[in-house]
Amino acid sequence: MQSKTLGWILLAPTLLILFFFGVLPFIYVVFVSFHQWNPFAVDPEMVFNGADNFRQIVFDPAFLNSIGVTVLFVLFAVVSELILGYVLAQAFMRDFPGKAIFRTIHTLPLIMAPIIVGSVWKLMTTPSIGIIPKFLDDWFGITMNIATSAPAAFATVVIMDIWHWTPLVTLTLIAALVSLPSDPFEQAQIDGANKRQIFWHITLPMIAPAVVATVFIRLMDALRTVDEVWMLTGGGPGSATRFVGVHIFKEVFPKTNYGYGSTISVVVLYLTIVACWLLYVTMLAPRSKKD
């Protein structure tokens, strides 16, 4: 094989861009996280306060609450997306008339901007002008008000996320299912395995890398999401949908608490990296090594 120099030359542009637009801002954020600072004040002075921000974060109920809400959100949304995505991917494995059209329709939400998705769902669910509360009231006598009811707002955000991101899961799982060899399935059928056994012992282990990869990317994006939720609920009512991304946004802009907002970001980024790294080394990396 050739000299490693060529490898570094090929990698260099990527490393440079990520250094100038990823690492340098990150260093700045870490620096600010040790300060108390409101850059929007008349006299914006950075006051060094050591590890105070980090000490504060451990006992900050608002922050801990946002972590809790985010974890719940990720659990509900990602699990539903996986189940739904798998069912739909399996359904796409069969042939039926109009399959190409249905697949195109199913992937449409994927191309919509989060900010637009947030606006549409807001328009559909806002009491008195939205079609969904009206429908629920007319047909089932249920009152739904996402501006006042925390469970309703949370459920709406979860459903919106499922609507928006299930197509990505479906596509990833179709890609995995298409590439499966057929021999193990035929062998299992000859051996008299039932559908459930085939799923748990053959299909699932074989598509596991794709499933983990999907969880990975959805987890990563759910932890930094702002636009959609901000547009739909603004994090409310109360703190029902105040996910970490939204929490940081609120800390930095409306509350102009930039130093503390940076601290939260550093901690959240650290937690995200640890969670994703664990997922990666335990589930993804060993499998690719084997190849």
Added chain:
Amino acid sequence: MKKQSPIIGIVFWSLVSVLTLFPIYWLFVISVKPAVQLFSTPELILSDPYWGNYAKVWGDRLLRSYMLNSVIISTGNAVLCTVLGFFACYALSRFNMSGKESIFFWTITNRMAPPAVFLLPLFLLMTQVYAVGDWNLLDTRIGMILVYCTFNLPFAIWTLRPTLDGIPKELDEAAYVDGASAWKVITEIVFPLCRPGLAVTLILTWVFAWNEYLLAATLTNFNARTLTTGLSEYVTSTGTEWGIMATISVFTLIPALIVFGLVQKHIVAGLTFGAVKG
């Protein structure tokens, strides 16, 4: 697999499609309502569409320039990320460089950063550090193309890596033995084999860039403003012009739809984020 009546499939998919399409249909309904009708009781069926919003949006020169910016920025960014991602993945997959697996994982951490606090350092860097004389990167298309790399380049690398790992090394080695240059091997042998993966990467990075809002809203004022930020200009202190907003949203959807439609069939073949094909 058992043979099944096609009717069940069609019924099932029609139901799924209705649920999928409804929010998009509703967006359209809002876009053809005059402002006064918005706050009346919602009706499911569209009657008497009003095209005023469309005329207004189409006639708005500013929005047309935003649209052009969006096209240039997302296309530039998608091409840049796919090409650089391809080179990076070739390096990671073919050379025994020290620490390459750490570098691979590190790239994706750039995508994990919560965006809100990164806006200010990016703003400062672009106005004060990445500047030559009077010119600086803020509010330029090239600036936005580079900034979007922070989330799209890692994604491209992670989507392309399995594709490149899946191409046997023996293939390049054979070509080297035959006396081909590295450039020739990369561009004429490996590149064409990666086509499905490259298509998926291109389209998904394009869509992510096209849809980005927060960075564009902070790092552009006028010259490089994109369509998604144009949307938010209709959320004002006196109330939101939902009709106009919905109309711009429809306009935002169309190019994405066209690009997506073009590569539909490649999507499934190349979508293997971080995972290796079985």
